[in-house]
Each structure stands twice: as structure tokens, then as C-alpha cells.
Amino acid sequence: MTLIKLKDVCYSYPNTCGIKNLSININKGEFLCLMGANGSGKSTLLQILSGLKTTDNGQYFFKNSEITEKYLSNNKQRQKLHQQIGMVFQNTDVQLFNPSVYEEIAFGPKQLGLSQNKIIKRVNDCLKLTNCEKFRDRIPYQLSGGEKKRVALASVLALNPEILLLDEPLNGLTISAQREMLNLIRELQEAGKTIIMASHNYQQIKDFAQRFIIFKENHTVDADLTQIDIKNSPDRQKQLMNL
Amino acid sequence: MHIPDNYLSPVTCGTLFAAVTPIWTIAVIKVKKQIKKHHETLPMIGIASSLAFLIMMFNLPIPGGTTAHAVGGTLLSILIGPWATCLAITVTLLLQAFLFGDGGILSFGVNVMNMAVIMPFVGYWIYKIGKKFKHEKLGVILGSYIGINSAALLAGIELGIQPLIAHTNNGSPLYCPYGLNITVPAMLLAHLLVAGWVEVIFTLLVFKFVNKVSPTKIYDNSNNANNIHWIYLLIGLALISPLGLIAKNTAFGEWNNQELQHMLIKQHLGSQVPEGMLNGFHFKALFSDYTINGLPISIGYILSAITAILVFLLLVRGLKHETK
Amino acid sequence: MKPNKLNDLPDWIKNSNYNYKVNYRKSLWKNNRMHIKNLLSSLAQPKGVSYVHRRGSPGVNLIQLLISVLLIVLIHNITLLWIIYILLLFKLLFLNPQQLRKFIKSWIIGSIIASLLIIPSYWLTGISTVLYFTIKTSLILANAQYYRITTPFQELLTGLKALHFPDMFIMIIAISLTYIRMLGQNLFLNLEALELRTVSKNKHPYKLIGAIFGALYLKSCDYAIELYAAMEARGFNGHYKSIKVKNNNFKDFVTLSPAIIVLLLFVLWRK
Secondary structure: OEEEEEEEEEEEOOOOEEEEEEEEEEEOOOEEEEEOOOOOOHHHHHHHHHOOOOOOEEEEEEOOEEOOHHHHHOHHHHHHHHHHEEEEOOOHHHHOOOOOHHHHHHHHHHHOOOOHHHHHHHHHHHHHHOOOHHHOOOOHHHOOHHHHHHHHHHHHHOOOOOEEEEEOOOOOOOHHHHHHHHHHHHHHHHOOOEEEEEEOOHHHHOOOOOEEEEEOOOOOEEEEEEHHHHHOOHHHHHHHHOO | OOOOOOOOOHHHHHHHHHHHHHHHHHHHHHHHHHHHHOOOHHHHHHHHHHHHHHHHHOOEEOOOOOEEOOOOHHHHHHHHOHHHHHHHHHHHHHHHHHHHOOOOOOOHHHHHHHHHHHHHHHHHHHHHHHHHOOOHHHHHHHHHHHHHHHHHHHHHHHHHOHHHHOEOOOOOEOOOOOOHHHHHHHHHHHHHHHHHHHHHHHHHHHHHHHHHHOHHHOOOOOOOOOHHHHHHHHHHHHHHHHHHHHOOOOOOOOOOHHHHHHHHHHOOOOOOOOHHHHOOOOOOOOOHHHOOOOOOHHHHHHHHHHHHHHHHHHHHHHHOOOOO | OOOOOHHHOOHHHHOOOOOOOOOOOOOHHHHHHHHHHHHHHHHHOOOOOOOOOOOOOHHHHHHHHHHHHHHHHHOOOHHHHHHHHHHHHHHHOOOOHHHHHHHHHHHHHHHHHHHHHHHHHHHHHOHHHHHHHHHHHHHHHHHHHHHHHHOOHHHHHHHHHHOOOOHHHHHHHHHHHHHHHHHHHHHHHHHHHHHHOOOOOOOOOOHHHHHHHHHHHHHHHHHHHHHHHHHHHOOOOOOOOOOOOOOOHHHHHHHHHHHHHHHHHHHHOOO
């Protein structure tokens, strides 16, 4: 089932281009990886998918509704979109603003009208899944980079979104922590979630992501390949290893 | 509360600019001392001024459909101290004037006095009183509310006296045309009812967060070394108090009945002393007019000044709580 | 992080139920996000400063601005005000067309707002006050705006230094502008992240103000320490050297001359 349809999506910043003419479809349950050099448009695409930016021209369809400026100006529609799409930013510092890790994770569920017991259960589950139990009462912005990433992921998971957008989630993590996070992400995908992840570390994710979209430096799409395609093409592998 | 140009006469602008200059000087000296202890004070003031800038840009919706914004003067003085806040908000006002044309060029001194001096200091002192009596949050609330309203009151007065002090020969005002009866109520109402509460909410919420999360980052000036400077200043002032004798006339408002009658006649305002004053209360002070029989009058002045200072210091000391 | 097996995932993650209620009220954060975004974009793009050829040194420009504004405030003679207007219009000829359009637009808007505030006084003091006030205010606005459009920020700092402002002030002003961009960007991203996690009605929306600005302050405290260390490591010691601007007396004279002429007329010509 196609969840997301992008047709000729473009976005440009005041002084540079973000994305040019992007047309892809994303299905439910996919694990898609966006790859490309820094500044090639991966973060921009994730921001458009989450509704933070709108495409200059072209169309973005989410579950057959076109997401436009007008669509997002309606509070009900915008909030429904945010309930279904969760995003972890590249700079997790800006995402954490509550006085403790517990409250950070509880922030989302509290708004959903769940009972107090359900909220407590959700927060504890998220703390356990991301292994943040030992610093549940600490102040988020004082944590180390890797710990912050885990807290950010936990706080987004607590909303139970259908689609997870992850902007370079492995940055700043140790190799073992990266592996654990990727395992968690894969399990979430197997449980039915759609994962769209931006990364430039092919080596780490080559066995996890099923589909790779590669961006060129001129902000257009170079290729849209499956995991197997890339494994069968040594040139491609070399290109991705050298990103 | 930014007063633009052309609302205030150059005299007002100049006077207040001159009044603010010594305060800036003291602030620079004090901050330089603070920098020697804590190196990061300098960039901290820069950060404080950009925080104030962003706070002033942040609009909160209020009943009625419009929005209002806080100033953040009291909040910053609680967080980084009043002297540093004075410099920080001065810089904020300068940047606002340059980048957005908010506030005037000549009236810069006036705006600084209102928002960078009155507001932080009044707010801070009330907060300190609250802290001393262990009611910190009440101190924050009262400090921020009274701080912003004092600034608004002063601004209203500055605007309102313009028609009185600067007008053409036929009476039409040259600068702000609205008198005290309009400006003061207008400024006070807007701030007592709306802007004051926005300021309180803002200050209290951020204070609560910082206090809960990291209380060490709140400004704490509990060392008494600075008091010594005040004493020297007071003694110096006491010693030069006889300068007042140079003026031949009695000070404004301090006339006795005969002098009052004389002044009234001179200003064509009447020829009789008001009845209430003729038969009213006559207080015979111990040393009236600062004179002691047999001593030159200047010594009388100095002795009176020193006595007053000592009585005041004893009063303050007597009211002090035991410090741990 | 221990590797989790599939059946370790809690049930609520495996279900996709999206019937949560939403909030219809307008969010106070969205408008502020736009507000701050506009601020950031106006700060980021150097405001197309147009260089006028016959410019004096920064200090002289600043003095000229101060004298002009002071004179306008002091002068009540309509003829002199008219002469100032003519001098201003002459200066405007040297702006490039795009700058000129921008200038006129913001000048007119500013003057209209100023006149709106003063119109109620018509019923108090008569039409002459209103007219004089509007004319003088629009002149002051024009001069201030002209200075702003033709002066890059760095020159303001140089000018202030030439007027003997203490080094500390200059330094704080310079740092503040950088920080406004940085903190503004941080605040903007905070609001974006907040927007993404605002999925329904928040019971305590105002508590977030404390959280966001409080966190901003605390993060800045730590950042300030690191920044100062970085500055010291690059040789900073708090003292700005006065850059000797090539003394071009002719240009200074040209910049100051209109103000001096008006000053002389003001002093000598007493109606």
C-alpha cells in the first residue's frame, strides 16, 4: 500500500537549492535509506515529509491527501499528520526541552488523552527499549550526544507514529550503540512501521535498509535501488562507501 | 514601551541621558570586576541581550485577539544580576533601534532609563526582599509586576510633562501633545492590566524552570564587600552638603509662610497665604534649619548629615536577619 | 542497549490506532515560529547595503545623524524644515532604485503609523500641532532609515568606537548580533520540534514557555564558557584597536556640510 507519493517536488532556500524534481513512492512497512553527500537534500526531504516545509511546486501526497500550506493551516489536519509521522532531528539538542527525561518522553502521550496508567506504561516501555532507564530523572540537555539521541528516539516512539523519519540517527553513537539502535529500528519496521532514514554511512546500514535512494550533489536523485541491486553492483558499493 | 523621537523635548532627552551615563559607568566598572572572577561574564551579557531581544519578539496571545510581549528585564536581573542586565538591555535597545527602528535616537537615554535601569533594579530589589523573607516566588511575581509598571509610570510621566515644559508662546505643545492626565493613565492601564501580567507569567515560568533544573545558574550576590563603597560615598556626600548654602534662596517648596506669600505675589498667583497654612501645624524641630547655637552653619549641616546616616545604618542593621 | 527480540516490543507499538482527539484552537507557537523565521531571514541576508560614493568616515556619519536629528527636533521654523526636506530628497537621489523603493515603502508606512498616534490630539490642541509633529517625525524617520540603509553593521561599531564608547560595549554589541542569529536559530528549531510533537490539546501550554526559554538560557550559559575559551585561544584580550580609517577630509566635509548649513541657519536666523 502506497503511503507517500512525491511528484516533482522542489524546494529551494534563499541562497541555495534544497531538492530538485523529486518523484518517488514509498510503501507501508518499507525501510528506506536516503544517501548522499552533505547538503544534497536528505534533511530537506525529511522536513517536507514531516510537514515542516512545503514543496515549492510539485505535490506531496500522504495517504491520498495532498499536503499543502492550506492543508497544514488547518489545526485538526496538521495535528493528525504529526500523530502519524514522527521525526528525530539531526541536531537532537533542539528537540529536548523538558526538565527531565521522563517528562520529555511523557510529553507526547500526555496530549493524546490516555489514562495516567497507560502513560506511565508507555514511558517505561520506551525507556526500556532505548535503554534510557538509568537517566530517567536527569536533565536532557546535560546528557551526552549518544544519550540525547536515544532520548529523542524514545520521545518520538512514545507517540507511536506510523512513519519514523530519522535524520542521521547514528551520528555520535559508538559502534555497538549504532548496532543496537539499528536492531531496534529493524524490529519496529517488522512490527509494521515505515522507516525513512537519512545517513551517509553505508557500511553500517547495508544489511538493514531494503531500499536506497541516492542523492547527487546537484540535489537530484541519482538512483533508487534495492539492497540486492547494490550488493550486486561493486561500482555502486564503492560509490556509497566513499560518500 | 519604546518611546520614539520627537515625543520628548531635547531637554528631557539630554537630562535623562546624563542621568544614565553615571549608571553605565558604574555598571561597566562592576561588570569588569565580575569578569575578573568569572571570565564568561562578557559573552554572557551578549547572550542576555540577545535573549532579551528574542523575548521581546515573542508574542503571547491575550484576551481581545491581540498579542503582547514581555520585556524580560526583571528576569535577566534575577539571572545575571542588575548591573549586567543594565548593560545587556542597553545593547538590546541599541540593536532594536538600529535593526528595526524601534525607539528613537535622541530618546535612547530615556528608553535606557526606563527599561534598562528602573525595571531591572526595582524588580531585582523586590525579588531580593522576597528571597530574604523566604518567599522567592512571591518576590519574582511582585518584582516583575512592579518593575514593569514603574517603568511604564516613568514613561508616562516623561511623556505627560512635555506639554508643560515645552510649548510655543501661544501654549501649543512642541513635542508630545498629550498631558499627564492622558499619558499616565494610558501607560499604567495598559501595563497594569495586560503587559504586567504577561511579564509576570514569563518571568515566573522561566525562573521556575531554571530554579528547578539548575539553581546555581541564578545570580547570587551575598558578599558584603561592596557595602564599603557605599559608606565612602555617603560620607563624601555628607561632607559636601554645606554646598547648599551657596544658594541664597530657599529650596523649592521649603518656604515658611512669609516666603510663600512673597513667592505667590511674585508669580501673580494670589496675595494671601492659604488659610490652612496660616493656622496649621507648626513643627519645631530640634535643630531647625540645621543650625546649632554658637557653631558655624556648615558644621551644623555636616553633623546633621552624619547623624542621619548613622541612624539609617543602625536601622538597616537592626532589621537584618541572622546570616548563616 | 541490549538487543531486543520482536516479541519484546510492547503491544501498543504493534497496534496502529490513530483515533486520538485533536485540538482546534490556534497554536500560539505557530505564529511565533513565522515571526522568528522572518527575523532570521532579515538578519541572515546582509540588507543590500548600498554604498553611497561620497561617504565620510563612520564616526562622522554617526555624528551627522545625531546632529540632524537634534536639529529637526529643535527647529520649529517651517522654512528650515522645508530646506531639510530638500536636502534629504537630494541625498535620496544617490540610492539605487531597489533601495529607493524599499526606503519609500517603509518610510510611508512609518509616517502613517506615527500620524495615527498623533491625530487624537487634534481635538486637544488643534491642527498645527498635528501637522508639525507629522512633518518632523517623518523627517526624523527618513534620516534614521537612510542611515540604516546605507550603513553596514560593522561601520556602526567603528563609528561608536570613534565616539569613544568603551571597548566593552562594542564587544557586547558585536557578540549580541551573532548570538541573536544563533539563539534565534536554536529557538526556531525548538519551535519546529515542538510543533511536530504537538499532536493534540496541551493541558499546560504556557509551561512550555518556561521550558523553552529556560533551556535556552541554561544552554547559553554553558556555551558562553566554551566560546570565551575559544576566543582567548585565538588571542582575544578585550581590546579593540582603533582602525585608522584613511582620513578623507573632503568626504567628511561633504557628509557634514548639510547638517552644518542647517545648524548655521537655525542659529543665525531667528524669526
